Amino acid sequence: xxxxxxxxxxxxxxxxxxxxxxxxxxxxxxxxxxxxxxxxxxxxxxxxxxxxxxxxxxxxxxxxxxxxxxxxxxxxxxxxxxxxxxxxxxxxxxxxxxxxxxxxxxxxxxxxxxxxxxxxxxxxxxxxxxxxxxxxxxxxxxxxxxxxxxxxxxxxxxxxxxxxxxxxxxxxxxxxxxxxxxxxxxxxxxxxxxxxxxxxxxxxxxxxxxxxxxxxxxxxxxxxxxxxxxxxxxxxxxxxxxxxxxxxxxxxxxxxxxxxxxxxxxxxxxxxxxxxxxxxxxxxxxxxxxx
Amino acid sequence: xxxxxxxxxxxxxxxxxxxxxxxxxxxxxxxxxxxxxxxxxxxxxxxxxxxxxxxxxxxxxxxxxxxxxxxxxxxxxxxxxxxxxxxxxxxxxxxxxxxxxxxxxxxxxxxxxxxxxxxxxxxxxxxxxxxxxxxxxxxxxxxxxxxxxxxxxxxxxxxxxxxxxxxxxxxxxxxxxxxxxxxxxxxxxxxxxxxxxxxxxxxxxxxxxxxxxxxxxxxxxxxxxxxxxxxxxxxxxxxxxxxxxxxxxxxxxxxxxxxxxxxxxxxxxxxxxxxxxxxxxxxxxxxxxxxxxxxxxxxxxxxxxxxxxxxxxxxxxxxxxxxxxxxxxxxxxxxxxxxxxxxxxxxxxxxxxxxxxxxxxxxxxxxxxxxxxxxxxxxxxxxxxxxxxxxxxxxxxxxxxxxxxxxxxxxxxx
Numbered sequence: 001x002x003x004x005x006x007x008x009x010x011x012x013x014x015x016x017x018x019x020x021x022x023x024x025x026x027x028x029x030x031x032x033x034x035x036x037x038x039x040x041x042x043x044x045x046x047x048x049x050x051x052x053x054x055x056x057x058x059x060x061x062x063x064x065x066x067x068x069x070x071x072x073x074x075x076x077x078x079x080x081x082x083x084x085x086x087x088x089x090x091x092x093x094x095x096x097x098x099x100x101x102x103x104x105x106x107x108x109x110x111x112x113x114x115x116x117x118x119x120x121x122x123x124x125x126x127x128x129x130x131x132x133x134x135x136x137x138x139x140x141x142x143x144x145x146x147x148x149x150x151x152x153x154x155x156x157x158x159x160x161x162x163x164x165x166x167x168x169x170x171x172x173x174x175x176x177x178x179x180x181x182x183x184x185x186x187x188x189x190x191x192x193x194x195x196x197x198x199x200x201x202x203x204x205x206x207x208x209x210x211x212x213x214x215x216x217x218x219x220x221x222x223x224x225x226x227x228x229x230x231x232x233x234x235x236x237x238x239x240x241x242x243x244x245x246x247x248x249x250x251x252x253x254x255x256x257x258x259x260x261x262x263x264x265x266x267x268x269x270x271x272x273x274x275x276x277x278x279x280x281x282x283x284x285x286x287x288x289x290x291x
Numbered sequence: 292x293x294x295x296x297x298x299x300x301x302x303x304x305x306x307x308x309x310x311x312x313x314x315x316x317x318x319x320x321x322x323x324x325x326x327x328x329x330x331x332x333x334x335x336x337x338x339x340x341x342x343x344x345x346x347x348x349x350x351x352x353x354x355x356x357x358x359x360x361x362x363x364x365x366x367x368x369x370x371x372x373x374x375x376x377x378x379x380x381x382x383x384x385x386x387x388x389x390x391x392x393x394x395x396x397x398x399x400x401x402x403x404x405x406x407x408x409x410x411x412x413x414x415x416x417x418x419x420x421x422x423x424x425x426x427x428x429x430x431x432x433x434x435x436x437x438x439x440x441x442x443x444x445x446x447x448x449x450x451x452x453x454x455x456x457x458x459x460x461x462x463x464x465x466x467x468x469x470x471x472x473x474x475x476x477x478x479x480x481x482x483x484x485x486x487x488x489x490x491x492x493x494x495x496x497x498x499x500x501x502x503x504x505x506x507x508x509x510x511x512x513x514x515x516x517x518x519x520x521x522x523x524x525x526x527x528x529x530x531x532x533x534x535x536x537x538x539x540x541x542x543x544x545x546x547x548x549x550x551x552x553x554x555x556x557x558x559x560x561x562x563x564x565x566x567x568x569x570x571x572x573x574x575x576x577x578x579x580x581x582x583x584x585x586x587x588x589x590x591x592x593x594x595x596x597x598x599x600x601x602x603x604x605x606x607x608x609x610x611x612x613x614x615x616x617x618x619x620x621x622x623x624x625x626x627x628x629x630x631x632x633x634x635x636x637x638x639x640x641x642x643x644x645x646x647x648x649x650x651x652x653x654x655x656x657x658x659x660x661x662x663x664x665x666x667x668x669x670x671x672x673x674x675x676x677x678x679x680x681x682x683x684x685x686x687x688x689x690x691x692x693x694x695x696x697x698x699x700x701x702x703x704x705x
Contacts, residue, residue: 116337
């Protein structure tokens with residue numbers, strides 16, 4: 001029983017990082033209706049910028065992290081403004097290809113600029129300390145990631161529900177033409193959404209970096225975040241978080257009780273099952289466009 | 292008329308063997324010897340790209356010192372991103388368009404296997420694949436000379452040490468699901484069977500896995516007191532970190548692949564202290580058991596020489612002086628030595644003959660010995676069979692635990 005509880009807790013712990021990535025993906029999908037495959041690299045580059053600020057410019061960890069988050073905001077806005085918006089009459093496939101292309105460009109840039117060596121990010125909390133609940137452990141870094149994921153989810157929920165910009169984002173996602181007619185600058189709204197998405201992803205990156213940093217560090221979390229977003233329905237923030245915890249827990253229980261060999265791919269089996277049973281995802285709400 | 296005359300003369304020269312290069316062997320001219328190599332400079336395995344850069348700096352140093360018998364070594368290395376499809380495309384292109392005299396090193400078992408038949412069918416020498424795989428000598432190939440000690444040997448020596456010297460009772464293996472990891476598992480099981488013991492746990496790791504919690508839980512459930520890890524340095528770092536957070540701290544042991552202590556200390560934030568790994572060289576354990584080696588201030592004479600003459604002079608400014616870089620030198624040394632011994636009249640046949648005569652040759656690695664080609668004897672191409680154990684110190688130094696130990700070759704089960 002202890003093992004089952006430990007596996008579940010560990011699944012929730014790893015699910016928190018997936019949740020942050022999934023939230024970022026859902027934000028962009030809601031605004032631009034594109035599965036964003038550059039999500040991981042939009043977090044990767046700011047993480048390496050933070051590392052550079054610490055080691056090359058002698059900045060404190062706090063300053064470097066704030067700088068990284070600010071840079072992420074800028075990077076997300078820039079990518080939307082300079083690349084995605086320029087696509088002429090884009091269809092979904094075209095946009096997906098654009099995000100994959102951007103992913104390769106950013107990954108190549110990080111590999112070229114910072115090299116392939118493995119490294120770790122300094123962090124105020126030790127990535128090796130843990131909190132014990134009886135015989136069940138959770139590392140303090142995992143606990144922080146869990147709290148960050150929940151705080152960001154609640155903040156985004158409140159933002160979309162009560163802020164003018166959040167409501168404008170929802171309106172843009174539901175009917176862009178109507179939103180524009182109502183005076184909403186939809187292009188600007190989309191740009192800011194990309195910025196917020198990159199910032200949320202960067203939080204995940206900064207919480208993963210104290211354990212391990214390398215140019216490919218965001219690939220697995222991005223894929224699992226994507227799986228979580230699909231399970232949740234691609235347009236639901238709570239759905240993305242719920243999907244992320246499902247992925248994390250299923251992975252751990254599957255690895256513990258069934259097969260460690262196939263643990264890494266079980267998330268995608270879950271996607272297939274969910275899409276067969278409920279194609280729109282577990283939490284999606286449909287907005288029917290009336291003619 | 293003039294052109295026809297010229298063509299006839301050139302044709303006659305070619306027929307008579309008087310080609311303008313003055314030498315008939317592919318990849319060898321009057322002034323140059325062309326050597327090929329692949330390595331991942333990009334992609335997830337890019338940290339191992341330093342092997343090729345080490346070889347490159349080593350060849351530049353040789354050329355700066357006059358080359359070999361008046362010829363420069365021209366090093367052609369390309370980035371295959373650890374992708375066998377790219378390896379074979381790059382090897383074919385270089386071999387068929389430029390013409391390599393021989394190939395050296397080449398990172399990765401899968402990448403090497405992709406081109407092994409191509410090179411062997413054309414009788415092109417290939418020296419020192421950068422992976423300790425049994426495939427290089429099973430069956431032995433006339434033109435393929437292994438240098439890198441097999442991972443089987445690492446596992447044997449580590450397990451033997453854990454059982455006999457450290458009195459460990461519950462030994463577990465964490466292994467990557469490929470040739471590297473499975474050899475480690477087999478070597479450990481082989482030694483444990485000899486001691487009438489069984490593995491406490493065997494935990495596979497997928498190369499794409501970044502979450503080591505389930506793996507660590509398995510090890511903890513098994514109450515392992517020593518864990519042999521045959522995975523990448525990144526996975527080792529995550530395993531140790533997760534283990535520390537779970538209050539699970541067995542004696543961690545690993546292979547030559549994870550023996551770059553300064554790097555490992557940095558990426559584990561000091562957790563690597565006390566970890567025991569196998570080593571294939573870069574230090575001289577004989578007469579130095581209990582001593583401590585530091586790569587930045589090596590006692591090993593040749594290492595010190597290469598640091599100042601090769602690395603300082605010819606490596607790129609952002610290159611790290613580490614064991615991956617020096618492995619690129621160590622794997623190329625037997626080839627260079629054989630070219631030197633073959634003399635000015637260099638042919639592939641002479642190169643192979645000189646390699647076969649090589650006995651207890653020692654550069655940065657352990658002693659390397661080959662023998663006349665015997666298709667039934669893997670040892671005629673195995674090269675180095677001795678390794679030693681070292682333990683990581685707090686500052687990334689290597690405490691030498693054993694002298695050179697010769698490991699047993701275990702044939703591949705069919």
